[in-house]
Amino acid sequence: MPDAHAIIIGAGQCGLAMSRELTSRAIDHIVLDRGKVGQSWRSERWDSLRMLTPNWANLLPGMTHSEPDGYMTSGNFVAQLEAFAAVSKAEVRTNTRVERIAQRGGLFEVHCDTGVLIARSVVLATGAASRPIVPKFAHLMPDEIVQITPDKYRAPSDLPKGEVLVVGASATGVQLAHELRLAGRDVTLAVGNHVRLPRRYRGRDIEHWLHATGVLDQTTDELHDLGRALKLISPQLMGGRDDVDLNALQALGIKVVGRLAAARDGTALFSGGLAHLATAADLKMHRFLDLTDAWIEENGVIAPPPDRPAPTALPADPALSRSLEDGTIRSVIWATEFAPDFSILDMPVFDRRGRLVHNGGVCAMPGLYVLGLPFLRRRRSHHISGAAADARDLADHLASQIKGRAAA
Amino acid sequence: MTQAQTSPVDNGVDLAALLDARTALEGAPEAAQFTWRTSCEWVEGVHSRSIIESFFGLGEEQKHTKAFTIEADHPPQFSASDEGVTPVELVLSGLASCLTAGIASVAQNRGIQLHAVKASVEGDMDLAGILGIDSDVRNGFHAIRVNFDIRADATEDEIAALVAQSQKRSAVFDIITNPGNVTVTVG
Numbered sequence: 001m002p003d004a005h006a007i008i009i010g011a012g013q014c015g016l017a018m019s020r021e022l023t024s025r026a027i028d029h030i031v032l033d034r035g036k037v038g039q040s041w042r043s044e045r046w047d048s049l050r051m052l053t054p055n056w057a058n059l060l061p062g063m064t065h066s067e068p069d070g071y072m073t074s075g076n077f078v079a080q081l082e083a084f085a086a087v088s089k090a091e092v093r094t095n096t097r098v099e100r101i102a103q104r105g106g107l108f109e110v111h112c113d114t115g116v117l118i119a120r121s122v123v124l125a126t127g128a129a130s131r132p133i134v135p136k137f138a139h140l141m142p143d144e145i146v147q148i149t150p151d152k153y154r155a156p157s158d159l160p161k162g163e164v165l166v167v168g169a170s171a172t173g174v175q176l177a178h179e180l181r182l183a184g185r186d187v188t189l190a191v192g193n194h195v196r197l198p199r200r201y202r203g204r205d206i207e208h209w210l211h212a213t214g215v216l217d218q219t220t221d222e223l224h225d226l227g228r229a230l231k232l233i234s235p236q237l238m239g240g241r242d243d244v245d246l247n248a249l250q251a252l253g254i255k256v257v258g259r260l261a262a263a264r265d266g267t268a269l270f271s272g273g274l275a276h277l278a279t280a281a282d283l284k285m286h287r288f289l290d291l292t293d294a295w296i297e298e299n300g301v302i303a304p305p306p307d308r309p310a311p312t313a314l315p316a317d318p319a320l321s322r323s324l325e326d327g328t329i330r331s332v333i334w335a336t337e338f339a340p341d342f343s344i345l346d347m348p349v350f351d352r353r354g355r356l357v358h359n360g361g362v363c364a365m366p367g368l369y370v371l372g373l374p375f376l377r378r379r380r381s382h383h384i385s386g387a388a389a390d391a392r393d394l395a396d397h398l399a400s401q402i403k404g405r406a407a408a
Numbered sequence: 409m410t411q412a413q414t415s416p417v418d419n420g421v422d423l424a425a426l427l428d429a430r431t432a433l434e435g436a437p438e439a440a441q442f443t444w445r446t447s448c449e450w451v452e453g454v455h456s457r458s459i460i461e462s463f464f465g466l467g468e469e470q471k472h473t474k475a476f477t478i479e480a481d482h483p484p485q486f487s488a489s490d491e492g493v494t495p496v497e498l499v500l501s502g503l504a505s506c507l508t509a510g511i512a513s514v515a516q517n518r519g520i521q522l523h524a525v526k527a528s529v530e531g532d533m534d535l536a537g538i539l540g541i542d543s544d545v546r547n548g549f550h551a552i553r554v555n556f557d558i559r560a561d562a563t564e565d566e567i568a569a570l571v572a573q574s575q576k577r578s579a580v581f582d583i584i585t586n587p588g589n590v591t592v593t594v595g
Contacts, residue, residue, distance in 0.1 A: 272585035280572040
């Protein structure tokens with residue numbers, strides 16, 4: 001006999017949203033978490049972090065916030081998750097680490113450090129960003145250079161005195177560069193592909209326009225090139241009023257260089273293609289702002305006139321290399337890439353490149369579901385605000401499978 | 409994409425073949441492994457002649473429809489015979505051709521009719537590098553500028569996006585802007 005019909009792995013926004021959906025369909029289930037509710041928000045975020053998006057965009061179903069236009073800290077968000085878990089009466093087994101999931105005779109065996117649980121269905125809600133990825137050449141950095149990934153970084157004092165090389169200019173990289181610079185550090189930011197957005201546009205937080213124009217609700221069917229969308233990089237935004245695009249960061253004295261292409265012979269080598277990436281990011285930003293302007297006009301919305309950000313200005317001659325041995329750069333933050341971690345799945349559900357195969361969160365193995373990945377079903381799928389709709393869709397699918405079995 | 413295929417836009421790019429190749433190679437990663445080659449023989453002075461004919465790809469040896477010859481030399485200002493362009497000019501030409509091919513392909517894919525595409529490329533070099541006058545000066549270009557003059561049935565932003573996408577997918581742009589490992593052996 002199964003221990004529960006479904007087991008949800010991960011008690012974050014996705015796992016708890018799924019629990020609520022299953023409860024409302026009277027499907028018995030257990031939520032497991034390796035730590036406490038919202039564990040990655042507790043242990044894998046830096047101290048000063050505020051949510052990228054305003055509080056109104058991060059409300060879990062049925063929750064409210066006294067400051068809808070503010071930006072929560074991760075601690076605030078954990079409190080919201082706990083309140084949500086309590087209200088939705090989720091059965092969460094904390095401090096239960098899942099080590100392996102196998103499939104036998106139509107049932108899932110969930111091997112935990114506390115024992116084995118059996119279920120007909122498994123929902124993976126462990127997050128899109130549980131595994132930091134560093135470039136292959138990271139091990140070629142000189143031993144004297146302290147290397148850290150953002151999930152381990154807490155505050156500037158974690159890093160040795162001296163210049164910091166921040167690698168990657170997504171939301172994480174630009175925020176860490178910003179924080180380190182304000183703490184008085186010399187900072188060089190290596191900029192690869194990036195997404196530029198202004199914090200505010202035409203009198204509103206940019207998130208307002210992302211919601212209003214329906215961009216976040218685009219579904220995977222509406223996309224030209226899903227492969228490209230899946231590689232979407234988090235935009236250069238920070239919770240608060242400050243812009244953290246390359247212009248703003250350079251105004252603070254942060255040096256920008258091209259993508260870190262290699263580290264060899266004690267030298268960091270940067271790509272010479274920075275101007276191209278900055279131009280491409282400006283073009284993409286303006287495409288979204290064009291769409292916003294058109295939407296404002298079509299809907300007759302009263303808004304201040306367009307206040308387009310200035311083109312990205314770059315130094316005439318960005319550095320193509322920096323010594324890693326002359327004692328100037330003392331540490332490197334790899335804000336390069338995060339990937340989900342599905343290594344607990346002991347079953348053939350991956351493609352040739354090791355990616356979990358799924359169609360809108362429904363995996364090829366009947367009964368296996370995944371939540372919270374970029375563009376799982378819609379553009380907002382990996383946002384906090386994306387959890388509810390995706391969980392509802394997948395709970396519908398899961399419930400229909402039960403009906404199908406009952407009918408058979 | 410189907411929309412682009414049925415559109416009357418014709419830049420002379422066989423888009424269907426390109427898209428088919430992309431689909432085929434996605435499923436057969438071995439076939440996507442190509443090796444490009446040239447041979448180059450010293451003629452006299454700083455004049456050399458390259459012959460380009462064969463390459464490897466799609467799992468087997470391949471050939472151009474004919475062998476191409478490229479003369480490289482240096483101008484009289486370098487006391488040379490000027491039987492061909494300099495190797496560094498070939499690099500600039502390679503960059504321009506690669507980006508231009510990209511623009512045509514991307515335009516076809518996006519349903520944009522091109523009328524004229526002209527690239528002007530300049531590379532700045534301080535000869536103190538190659539002449540060994542100053543070891544702090546690099547041998548190669550310290551700056552390369554490409555300017556495109558494009559006439560097409562598209563807005564300014566669409567043309568800018570074409571040029572951006574062609575850089576994103578350009579082999580030569582990548583070769584020039586990113587470091588790579590080069591091994592030179594003898595015998």
